[in-house]
Amino acid sequence: MTAATAALHFLLAFMLVACLAVELALLKAPPERVPFPALAKIDALYGLSAGLLVAVGLYRAINFEKGWAYYSHSLPFLIKLGLFVAIAIASIYPTIHFFRARHGDKHVDRTTIDRIRRIVHLELALVAALVVCASLAAKGIGFVT
Ligand code: HEM
Structure with missing residues (x-):
């Protein structure tokens, strides 16, 4: 079960990056x-992948791996959660434009498209930082009492 949730976590993370x-x-x-x-x-x-990542991630953190008592004192893990929230907030602007323009009745200009591209680039950069934090947390680095 631990391996299954770990694999699911990886697959969802890859899906999220592929979408971006x-x-x-x-x-x-x-x-x-x-x-x-x-x-x-x-x-x-x-x-959907982001939502499932939170669900599977929290389930793993609480029920498997090192347990919540460890993760709540892991600085990289807490930073990882902060980065995840930052990515979610950054994604609001692109999402609003994609859904408003999906029926072809709303024109989105070049400036807005360039801004959306910059935001998606930023999201990918934050995911890269998040993966570093995930690895540090997994290896027990940055535990604070
Ligand atoms: C974009 C979102 C996310 C990505 C890309 C991601 C990526 C990863 C990666 C690569 C690992 C494996 C680290 C390693 O073994 O070296 C991992 C482990 C883990 N992640 Fe995530 N994660 C994400 C979101 C989350 C969220 C939201 C949570 C919790 C709320 C979470 C909880 C965990 C836990 C508990 C582990 C196991 C760490 C351990 O082995 O001690 N993840 N994650």
Whole structure:
């Protein structure tokens, strides 16, 4: 069961990163050709993977691995949670635009698309930092009493 939840956690994390990478690729198109219906679907998948990551992650932290008594004193783990919240907040702006423009009735200009791309880049950078924190927490580095 521990291995199964660990594998699920990895698969969900890969799914989340893949969604962000696909969003970036689709946002490269000229403004009038950006496929907002597809972006809205991928963003929904991204939201689903993020939601399941929290559920599986918390379940692991509380029931498996080193237990909540350890994680609540692990600085990298707490930073990891903070980064996760920051990523969730950053994703609100792109999500709003993808869903508003998905029926093709709302024009999104180049400036807004560039801003969305910068935000998705930032989200990917924060995920990279989060993975470093995940590894430090897993190896017992940064435990504070
Ligand atoms: C984008 C989101 C996330 C990513 C990319 C991610 C990534 C990872 C990775 C790569 C590991 C394995 C670390 C290693 O063995 O070296 C891991 C472990 C873990 N993650 Fe996450 N994680 C995410 C979100 C979360 C969340 C939201 C929680 C909890 C609320 C969580 C809880 C855990 C736990 C408990 C472990 C096991 C650590 C251990 O082995 O002691 N993760 N995560």
